[in-house]
Each structure stands twice: as C-alpha cells, then as structure tokens.
Amino acid sequence: MSEPTLRDVARACGCSVATVSRVLAGTRPVGAETTRRVRRAAEELGYRPNQVARALRSRSTGTVGLVLPQITNPFYPTLVRELTHALHADARAVLLADCDDDPAIEASRIESLLARQVDALLVVPVDAERSAEAVAAAAARVPLVLLDRSCGPGVADSVAVDNTAGMALVLDHLAAAGRRRFCFIGAAGTTSSAAERRAAYEATATAHDPLAAERIELGDFSVEWGREAVGRLWAGPEGTTAGDRPDAVVCGNDLIAVGALQQLRQLGIGIPRQAAVTGFDDIPMASVAEPAVTTVRQPVSELAAEAARLLDRRLTGADPATAPQRTLRLAPELVVRASTSPDPNSPPSTQKAAVQ
Amino acid sequence: MSEPTLRDVARACGCSVATVSRVLAGTRPVGAETTRRVRRAAEELGYRPNQVARALRSRSTGTVGLVLPQITNPFYPTLVRELTHALHADARAVLLADCDDDPAIEASRIESLLARQVDALLVVPVDAERSAEAVAAAAARVPLVLLDRSCGPGVADSVAVDNTAGMALVLDHLAAAGRRRFCFIGAAGTTSSAAERRAAYEATATAHDPLAAERIELGDFSVEWGREAVGRLWAGPEGTTAGDRPDAVVCGNDLIAVGALQQLRQLGIGIPRQAAVTGFDDIPMASVAEPAVTTVRQPVSELAAEAARLLDRRLTGADPATAPQRTLRLAPELVVRASTSPDPNSPPSTQKAAVQ
DNA sequence: GAGTCTTCGGAGAACGATTTCCCGTCGTGG
DNA sequence: CCACGACGGGAAATCGTTCTCCGAAGACTC
Incomplete structure (x- = not known):
C-alpha cells in the first residue's frame, strides 16, 4: 500500500537494513551477489529513499532558501531561473519566499526557512539597514549569500553587479x-x-x-x-x-x-x-x-553561478565557518x-x- | 552551542520531553505551573522546533511543490507571488521548480519533489500530452492541482482561466x-x-x-x-x-x-x-x-486563491482521495x-x- | 599453525519530534 | 472506607534513514 521503506526492501531480499542502505548509498563496498539482490528488490518494490528521514539523520536537507524582495520585479525571474538550475544541478531544492518589499515579512520568512532546516540561504535583502538584523542572525546559523544587493559590511558573502x-x-x-x-x-x-x-x-x-x-x-x-x-x-x-x-x-x-x-x-x-x-x-x-x-x-548567469559556487564552498568546502567572507563585484555591460x-x-x- | 532540542528544554525545566511537546504543541492540557515553567525554559533557550523531525514523525512536511514551465514567462511571477503568499498564510512553504519548457526536466523535477515528501503539488504542465504521464503518476501519490493549463481529462483538480x-x-x-x-x-x-x-x-x-x-x-x-x-x-x-x-x-x-x-x-x-x-x-x-x-x-489572484483552496480541501478536508475531481474555469476580463x-x-x- | 588483517554483514543506537500507553494522585459518590 | 473517574505527567515506541560498533570467516604473514 504505502511507500516501501528500507525495511521492506531488506525483508524482501533477506538482509539487513544496514546492508540495503550501504548498497543504495554506496557508502561502503558490499559483496557482488548481495548487491545484486538488493538492487533487484529495491527495483521491484519501487523503493525511493525518504529524504525527510535522510535529512533528519544526516542533518542536511539538501535544500536552500531563496528570499526575494518582490518576485514581480521583472529583474528577478531570470535570476530565479538561473539559480534554481544551478542548484538543481547540485541536487539541491529551492524553497522560495517573497517578501513584498517588507523587512518584517522578510524576517519572518527567513525564520520560517531556518525552522525548515534549510542548509543555506540566498537572500536579496529588501533594505540595507532594516534587513541587516535578520540577515545577520540568519548568517550566524547557516551559510548565507547576499545576492544583487548587499546589507552592511561584513555580514555575509555577497555577489552583486558593480x-x-x-x-x-x-x-x-x-x-x-x-x-x-x-x-x-x-x-x-x-x-x-x-x-x-x-x-x-x-x-x-x-x-x-x-x-x-x-x-x-x-x-x-x-x-x-x-x-x-x-x-x-x-x-x-x-x-x-x-x-x-x-x-x-x-x-x-x-x-x-x-x-x-x-x-x-x-x-x-x-x-x-x-x-x-x-x-x-x-x-x-x-x-x-x-x-x-x-x-x-x-550578468545574471554569472551572478547565479557565483552565488551557487560560494554556497557550495561553504557547504562542502574545507572550512565552512572560518573561511573569510567574500564580496564579489561583477562587471556589467x-x-x-x-x-x-x-x-x-x-x-x-x-x-x-x-x-x- | 548547537540548536536546542526538546530534550534540552525538558532538562532545563525539569520535566519530560512529552510534557514539553504537549505544552508547545498544545495537543493536551497541561498544568498551569508546569506550562509556565516550560514556556520560560523554551523562551530562554531560544528553542525552535525542528520541522524535519516533526515532518518525519507526523508524515507531513507542510511543503508544497510548485512546478512551472518557465518562470521567465512574464505571466508567472505574479502567479508565483500570489501562490506563495496564499500558501504561507496556511503555514506552508513552497519548493520551486522550473522546467525550461521541457517535459523531461519536468518529470525529473516532479520526481525530486516527491522524494522530498512534499504534501502536495501545484503544476503548470509544460504540454498537455507529453506531461500527462508524469503528472498522472504524481497525482496518484499526492494531492495535485493543475494550474493555468490542464493536461488531459480527469487527471487531477484543475484551475484555469476560461x-x-x-x-x-x-x-x-x-x-x-x-x-x-x-x-x-x-x-x-x-x-x-x-x-x-x-x-x-x-x-x-x-x-x-x-x-x-x-x-x-x-x-x-x-x-x-x-x-x-x-x-x-x-x-x-x-x-x-x-x-x-x-x-x-x-x-x-x-x-x-x-x-x-x-x-x-x-x-x-x-x-x-x-x-x-x-x-x-x-x-x-x-x-x-x-x-x-x-x-x-x-484573474491571477483568484486563480491562486482557488488553487490554494483546492489544495487545502485535499490536505485537511474530509475525504482527501475520494472527493470527485474539480475543474474550475475563471472568467477573464x-x-x-x-x-x-x-x-x-x-x-x-x-x-x-x-x-x- | 597461530596470530593478524581484511572483508562482509548484522544489531542497534542515534536524529528530534509526536503520541500511545501507563501510573500515580486527587476528588467524589456510594 | 473503598472504588472509580479525571487529570497531570513520564517512559518508551515510532517515523525511515545513516552510521558506529561488533562478530564471523577467510586470507595472509612469520
């Protein structure tokens, strides 16, 4: 009836959940014959890993929050497009929040995204001053990249046009x-x-x-x-x-x-x-x-690509928190x-x- | 150091995690004095519930997937804005996916959103024929509302302009x-x-x-x-x-x-x-x-409002799966x-x- | 041939919340 | 005086993964 779990696959192929997990995640080598059995059973049951459980255990949702001042500003759709594509390529999903150009809404959206355990935030701040507090607080909790607009000095990584x-x-x-x-x-x-x-x-x-x-x-x-x-x-x-x-x-x-x-x-x-x-x-x-x-x-594509790169450095990089903040200024045309x-x-x- | 959990709050106020959970979620009455202690402790520690854990246990992420053909089509930003606001009002978050007008990408995005355990999907299908299969498969797994464009008869609830x-x-x-x-x-x-x-x-x-x-x-x-x-x-x-x-x-x-x-x-x-x-x-x-x-x-606002309403009926309504499919046609101007x-x-x- | 590796697999503890039992302690009515 | 229900609270199971231990068995070294 309901979605098959690792347990179901393990039962079906007569081995333990640990083994199934290892085969499917490829985290540790498993015998050839066992691997085959596990693969077949998973295939037949139509097993799909539950990302929520995975996220809970591994403390990473593979999700990035994107906070925009107002998506109806025609400048943003292209940016959103480039960003989602770049992030999807890294197997990340994008939680979108629109702020209606209101710093108070922005703060609440950021809070809500953090509660949802986003791995990182991409923020186009509504206002340099009135967004600063919420952005700084968020940056203290997860990697955060400011996009297109900045928000006081030294708050977070930042990419914008010059x-x-x-x-x-x-x-x-x-x-x-x-x-x-x-x-x-x-x-x-x-x-x-x-x-x-x-x-x-x-x-x-x-x-x-x-x-x-x-x-x-x-x-x-x-x-x-x-x-x-x-x-x-x-x-x-x-x-x-x-x-x-x-x-x-x-x-x-x-x-x-x-x-x-x-x-x-x-x-x-x-x-x-x-x-x-x-x-x-x-x-x-x-x-x-x-x-x-x-x-x-x-240069919207470059903006998006650089933002994705900065995020990636913080998320998979050597020294996530300690690395010095970067501020990139891209040349316009x-x-x-x-x-x-x-x-x-x-x-x-x-x-x-x-x-x- | 790290984010406080229910356990930390329980320890701080000298009662069990069950009690803390009950106070914060309000699922069962708890003594007045205890309630006060729990609230204070939660406040002082800056406790924030972990939505991922909550989602795993309660089998609901409070998240809706929004699948668009191409966000750079200037018709969609307004729709996205209205939808995110309507859904945020219901305490739901929006996972956004752009399909680049390609049914194959669309199918993969839908699959990815389902793996992330979205509670429901809002889909503007790329193509009535070539999107039908993926959309129907998705509709069989979660409540799904077709928006703005439809996709074969009887596939799912649908809202569009006439x-x-x-x-x-x-x-x-x-x-x-x-x-x-x-x-x-x-x-x-x-x-x-x-x-x-x-x-x-x-x-x-x-x-x-x-x-x-x-x-x-x-x-x-x-x-x-x-x-x-x-x-x-x-x-x-x-x-x-x-x-x-x-x-x-x-x-x-x-x-x-x-x-x-x-x-x-x-x-x-x-x-x-x-x-x-x-x-x-x-x-x-x-x-x-x-x-x-x-x-x-x-009528974009109405479109969004009706879509949100349809979703809500399926998610919180009396008979989620069995209710007959609805097709709404809104009057244009x-x-x-x-x-x-x-x-x-x-x-x-x-x-x-x-x-x- | 005994000890040491390596390899493969399982048991079970997390992760952080919700929720189901269950157990005391009252108050009250018979 | 005892039985019974209501109520406040705790212990522990559960959600579906990942990952750390551990143990068994075979391969290898001296």
Missing part, C-alpha cells in the same frame, strides 16, 4: 554623445543598489555637469515613479527655458526609465533628440519599449539602444565594463 | 469596432492554453469572417515569433492588395502581440488605424508597449487599450466576461 562601474558606463556613453545636462531618477531608501547607483551618479555626473547633483529625484523602482518624476523635473522652476532642461535622464532601473519615457513622450519631448533616457538591469521590457531603452545589463542613440537603424551595440 | 470566453471577449470587441479581416498568431503544440485559444479563435472568428480560419500562424509564445509571424502574414500571396490585409491581429499571448506590434510598425502599418492588435494575459509589458496592447486579463481603440486619449476600459 553598480558604480555600470553607472560610469552610462554616463560616459551619454557624455560621449554630447549630453551635458544630466538628471537622475532613482529610488529613495537605503537599498544598496539604489544607494550605490545614486552615489555613482552624483560622483561621476558632476564631473561632466556641475549641476548634475541638483537634478535628482528619488522615489521607488517603479514605472509610476518614472512618470511622476519626469513631471516634477519638467515642471521645474518658473521661467525655465527649454535650453535649461536636462538632455539626459539617467534612471535607477529600467522600470523607472520606461515610465520616464512614457511621460516625456506625452510632454512631446523627442527621444533621443531632445532628451536621452537610460535604465539599468536590462529587463525584457527595456527592449520592447518605444524607443528601446539604453541600459546596463547585469552597456547595451546601447534607440533611447540614446541618434540613429535608430544602427544595430544595438554593447560595451563591456573593464574587469576590475 | 480561454474560450477570453477569446470571445476579444473577437466581439474587435467586431464591434468594425474589424472584419481577422488573423491569429498563436503557439503550436498541445499546451492546453495554446490549443484552447486557437480553437476558440477558429470557432468564434469564423462567424465574423469566413476566411479567419485560413489566416493562422503557429509558433511559440515569444516576442520573436510575433515579429516573424507578422512578416509571414504580410508577405502574403503575391499581388495582394492592401484591402486584403488583415485589419485585426489576434495573438495567443501578450509576448506575441508585442512582437507583432514591433513588426507592424516597422512595416509602416498604422496601429490601430490599419490594423488592431490584441494579446492575452495582461503582463506588465502589455501596458508599456507603444501603443499599449488590448488584452485579456487573467477584457482590457481595452490603444492598440485597438481609435481614441488613444480615452482611458482604458475593462469589461468582465459573463460568469458562467
């Missing part, structure tokens, strides 16, 4: 195309990617345009905010002449860029003639917007599309950031 | 707007949503346009295919005059519609003046395309946008399909 380099690619590209009056639409809050991109913009753009730091609008990573922010920037101080308007709208991510684009078009601003627009992440939407958005592509390029017919070109 | 009703909404809307020459770009293969939408198009469109069934292009659910298919349709037979071109391009989903839109614009076809374009699903991309795509919105509406300034309107 936001500063990415922003530099964008700004250099815009400057090379003759843009001189920059503005930035980003996300408020302390989310590390938001903060890093903002800081990189301030630092780099000021070199090209002394007033760049004064034209910064901060909201959240959404299409709606992109629209609203353009409204604010273009409402501007009274008496502003067209010549004072920004000619380059640098956005904190692609969602914002898409919103900005919509609003600019509605205001009758020619893209890219009167204003160039750039995004960040290279989500699918960026390439179907009209005009297609120039953006910074994150500029994807030039029609929203900044004067010639919409030229094929989109990409440019890799220098490897650091 | 594709036929959705297609009817689209076609009626187009006909009411005076469109007369329909064409359809869909997905080949036996995936149930692909097949149902295709069939519904054939049946319904023919009523408005006798030639509708002759203008069908089948590929896959992607932007690229949308572009390519438009190329084919507009390449058409030699000598075709503009008056013979379709004036309505009905697409199997939004991705296809976006691709179609791009190609039509490139060909210089005015949207919606010369040709209307419609999609299906209402993914975020549909509303940011230019022009925004008229589409059929799937038409979202009219600029790709079919002559007046781009009028706010997008929505129209609910009649509840059946």
